[in-house]
Amino acid sequence: MATNLKRFKEFGSIFINHTNLLRRFSSSSAVLSSVDAQLQPPTTGTGKSINLYTAINQALQIALDSDPRSYIFGEDVGFGGVFRCTTGLAEQFGKHRVFNTPLCEQGIVGFGIGLAAMGNRAIAEIQFADYIFPAFDQIVNEAAKFRYRSGNEFNCGGLTIRAPYGAVGHGGHYHSQSPEAFFCHVPGIKVVIPRSPKQAKGLLLSSIREPNPVVFFEPKWLYRLAVEEVPEGDYTLPLSEAEVIREGSDITLVGWGAQLSIMEQACIDAEKDGISCELIDLKTLIPWDKETVEASVRKTGRLLISHEAPVTGGFGAEISASIVERCFLRLEAPVARVCGLDTPFPLVFEPFYMPTKNKILDAIKDTVNY
Amino acid sequence: MNISIWLTRTRRDGGNFVKKIICNNPTFCSYYQSPNSSTSLVHSHLSSSIMRSKDCGFVGKGNFRFLYSSSSFNSSYVVSVGGRRYKATKAGEQLLFEDDNGNNTFEESKGEEFPGGKIFFTSEMNFLPGSSEKRVQCYRVLDENGYHVSSTTMEHVSKEVGLKVYSGMVSLQTMDKYFYEAQRQGRLSFYLTSFGEEAVSLASAAALTSHDLILSQYREPGILLWRGFTVQEFADQCFGNNAGHGKGRQMPVHYGSKNLNFMTISSPLATQLPQAVGVAYSLKMEKKDACVVAYFGDGTTSEGDFHAAMNFAAVMDAPVVFICRNNGWAISTPVTDQFRSDGIVVKGPAYGIQSIRVDGNDALAIYSAVRKARKMAIDEQRPILIEAMTYRVGHHSTSDDSTKYRSIDEIEYWKTMHSPITRLRKWIERKGWWGEKDESELHSDLNNQVKTAIEKAEKALKPQLKYLFRDVYEDLPTNLIEQEKLLRETVERHPQDFPIDVPL
CATH class of the missing domain: 3.40.50.970 (Thiamin diphosphate (ThDP)-binding fold, Pyr/PP domains)
Structure with a gap:
């Protein structure tokens, strides 16, 4: 495993070197992003235009401020974190509430479970989702079963595990993975992935205050690139509720996190060819909102799922199976999956590996013309 | 805190003997060595109390006299004589030791403030032992026959x-x-x-x-x-x-x-x-x-x-x-x-x-x-x-x-x-x-x-079937509501497949 320093150096430069690889991003309010947008003055309205890591930082600040029994910890969290999400928090709330831990993921999550079991809000940071696996046992066997195994005498519902996930341009095997499907096989935890700054803030605050342990994956490619107007105050967004972020009538597209921006580009291009796409952000992967997806597929008769993680055993398979169960007679084409390949995440081959806009566009056309 | 200190003498360039400080407390001392090691150790156990300094420097107190000199040896001066506490933490400083006969030797105590504290250098290549020959002893109060081990320290038991x-x-x-x-x-x-x-x-x-x-x-x-x-x-x-x-x-x-x-x-x-x-x-x-x-x-x-x-x-x-x-x-x-x-x-x-x-x-x-x-x-x-x-x-x-x-x-x-x-x-x-x-x-x-x-x-009866689904989360999510409904329908159709001591 890379050293912290190495990780930091590597990723401290990513966004500087790759700002030209802008991924256009939009949410329902269609705010497009660019690094330059960060420098623009705040727009009118209740909030300022901020990027995703700043939105996360705001949520964490509010969480600490609104509950004196909340704590944030993880590798390099004290100085602000390698992605700057905890900037200024140790200074504001003290080193007893925002602190570095030794470099040990199973220790971080185990510690968080114990802290949460005492009624605290334990917000643990795993520096990269790629490094969450040493903590897998603590998450799967401990956090997820803590309430159930004790007959509800104990719970660690105050635990939230944050981890940056996904492709970033040159992250290679160990700074790019999307491990969400592993955690979606675990009853007892919730898995949440935001698509934008506004979503990130509201969903993170919900996750922190949620009475069940949550694994919260943050799209690291969007930390600086996604900029959106975000309300300054305290607000939450509901978990286990999907959102139709683009309405359409010919095909339903389901995704989450950073992939939604790619999917939206495909939707825009498909529209030029006269195909009307409905785009759904799942937001919470377990327990997931089947009803919203089902209602959409009943309307469109077609379904496409896209995620960065390898296609085999990915969460897309679960969505596909569930929707086929519910909408078999309504489906006019096989469910399409446009996902990562079944290879380790490859460095120089990343553009080939990724579920790109045109791969999605082709699949949209194939499905509609089936 | 009990800390044992041993001094060892090694020949240095120029023929002077250098005393090295070796002690049994790794958090205190820059160097730790078992008294059983092969180097020639003068087992001079100091009954003085040696305190651990927060900055990992050297703080000593006792009947041992420390002479202090700068690295150039031009301005030696005594910084401690008996009974008082002294400290020398700067890199490059050297300690002169005055033994009981009044003979001076000097100690090379050049160290560096590495992150985490000062560490002193040594010219000797000594590997720490992987284990000591003598195993750590086991504290006991009573022997096998329930008799007190002599002069044992114990808490009062009512x-x-x-x-x-x-x-x-x-x-x-x-x-x-x-x-x-x-x-x-x-x-x-x-x-x-x-x-x-x-x-x-x-x-x-x-x-x-x-x-x-x-x-x-x-x-x-x-x-x-x-x-x-x-x-x-x-x-x-x-x-x-x-x-x-x-x-x-x-x-x-x-x-x-x-x-x-x-x-x-x-x-x-x-x-x-x-x-x-x-x-x-x-x-x-x-x-x-x-x-x-x-x-x-x-x-x-x-x-x-x-x-x-x-x-x-x-x-x-x-x-x-x-x-x-x-x-x-x-x-x-x-x-x-x-x-x-x-x-x-x-x-x-x-x-x-x-x-x-x-x-x-x-x-x-x-x-x-x-x-x-x-x-x-x-x-x-x-x-x-x-x-x-x-x-x-x-x-x-x-x-x-x-x-x-x-x-x-x-x-x-x-x-x-x-x-x-x-x-x-x-x-x-x-x-x-x-x-x-x-x-x-x-x-x-x-x-x-x-x-x-x-x-x-x-x-006693087993817990009710509903407890299969409760407490996975604080509230029942929709997938579990659906699964409970399906399971109950199955149990109704095939009651013989399921244990009868679980109330539905």
Whole structure:
């Protein structure tokens, strides 16, 4: 495993070197992003235009401020974190509430479970989702079963595990993975992935205050690139509720996190060819909102799922199976999956590996013309 | 703090002798070497008190005279003469030592302030020993015959505590005997005994207060017994019935009790240890007069979570007492296949944790050590490690036959010669607190209690079917609502496929 320093150096430069690889991003309010947008003055309205890591930082600040029994910890969290999400928090709330831990993921999550079991809000940071696996046992066997195994005498519902996930341009095997499907096989935890700054803030605050342990994956490619107007105050967004972020009538597209921006580009291009796409952000992967997806597929008769993680055993398979169960007679084409390949995440081959806009566009056309 | 210091003389360029300071406290000294090592050491044990300096500098006090010089040797001056405390921490400084005959030698003490503290350099290439020839000694109060070891340090044990620990140990043994039999008869699905290790859980529990949080493994039910968990509650959990606190979801012996500050046991080993640090951190933040006590076995120390927990506890200054039952066996794996170190106790100092090895079959030694450890953990806000040397007299569990991998003679030896129950009984009898009549009354009372509890637990209904779905999350999510509905329809169609003692 890379050293912290190495990780930091590597990723401290990513966004500087790759700002030209802008991924256009939009949410329902269609705010497009660019690094330059960060420098623009705040727009009118209740909030300022901020990027995703700043939105996360705001949520964490509010969480600490609104509950004196909340704590944030993880590798390099004290100085602000390698992605700057905890900037200024140790200074504001003290080193007893925002602190570095030794470099040990199973220790971080185990510690968080114990802290949460005492009624605290334990917000643990795993520096990269790629490094969450040493903590897998603590998450799967401990956090997820803590309430159930004790007959509800104990719970660690105050635990939230944050981890940056996904492709970033040159992250290679160990700074790019999307491990969400592993955690979606675990009853007892919730898995949440935001698509934008506004979503990130509201969903993170919900996750922190949620009475069940949550694994919260943050799209690291969007930390600086996604900029959106975000309300300054305290607000939450509901978990286990999907959102139709683009309405359409010919095909339903389901995704989450950073992939939604790619999917939206495909939707825009498909529209030029006269195909009307409905785009759904799942937001919470377990327990997931089947009803919203089902209602959409009943309307469109077609379904496409896209995620960065390898296609085999990915969460897309679960969505596909569930929707086929519910909408078999309504489906006019096989469910399409446009996902990562079944290879380790490859460095120089990343553009080939990724579920790109045109791969999605082709699949949209194939499905509609089936 | 006791710190031994040895001086060693090595020839330096120019023919002068250089004395090197070697001491037995790695946190204090830049260099540590066993007195048994091959270098020529002048074992000049200083009776002075040497204090640990926060900046890892050198602070000495005593009847030893330190001469100080700059690196150029042009401006030597005495900075200490007898009895007072002195400090020299700057890199490049050199110490001159004046021995009893007034002869000066000089010490090269060039060091560097590395991140984490100053480290002195040496021209000698010495590898630290992997183990010392002499194993760490084991603190005990009573010998095998229940006599006090001469001049032992121990906490006062009242008659009430002494008798409660003893009767608790006998209760545990009795419960184990009957529950084990019930499993052999096919009435229980699984069981796991504490035979031979009763003192560790009972005597340690006696040394704590009810506010101290327990995160244990699975061979410490004595703690619950001490805190008032009834035999019926044990039986209800083991039979997974409606009255059991776990709602029938976990295997037998996975007890837990919110009221008794005993977190529910899980099967994976060592996972409770980093959690214990998190619990301790909570107590620390709330300035509670309580600590966490985490229990585990020798095999568990090979798990990564053990090391994570030790390191986290030390770094977080967490008030947690780690108690390892070193019973010699992890199922069939002997400690010789488990680690090369001198057991567990030596691992503590590597993490910066004060540690002690205790005779785990000596209830009074356990009691005294845990009482002291608890006080240190809370007063000084730091973790403590206790290694209790004991022996697993029973099989690992009802799924194990330990005679396949160890001799019956070995088991018998420990069972008869080192029984913690027999040893404490001898002591309380000698005190005049206990007699033959008390013993037979206790046994007959316990036998009835346990037999009744098993019968009652066995007859009780299992938890209702709805509890299959509850508590996965705080509220029922839609997928579980759907699955419960489907399952109930299936049960209605095929009732013969499902157990009849689970109420729908």
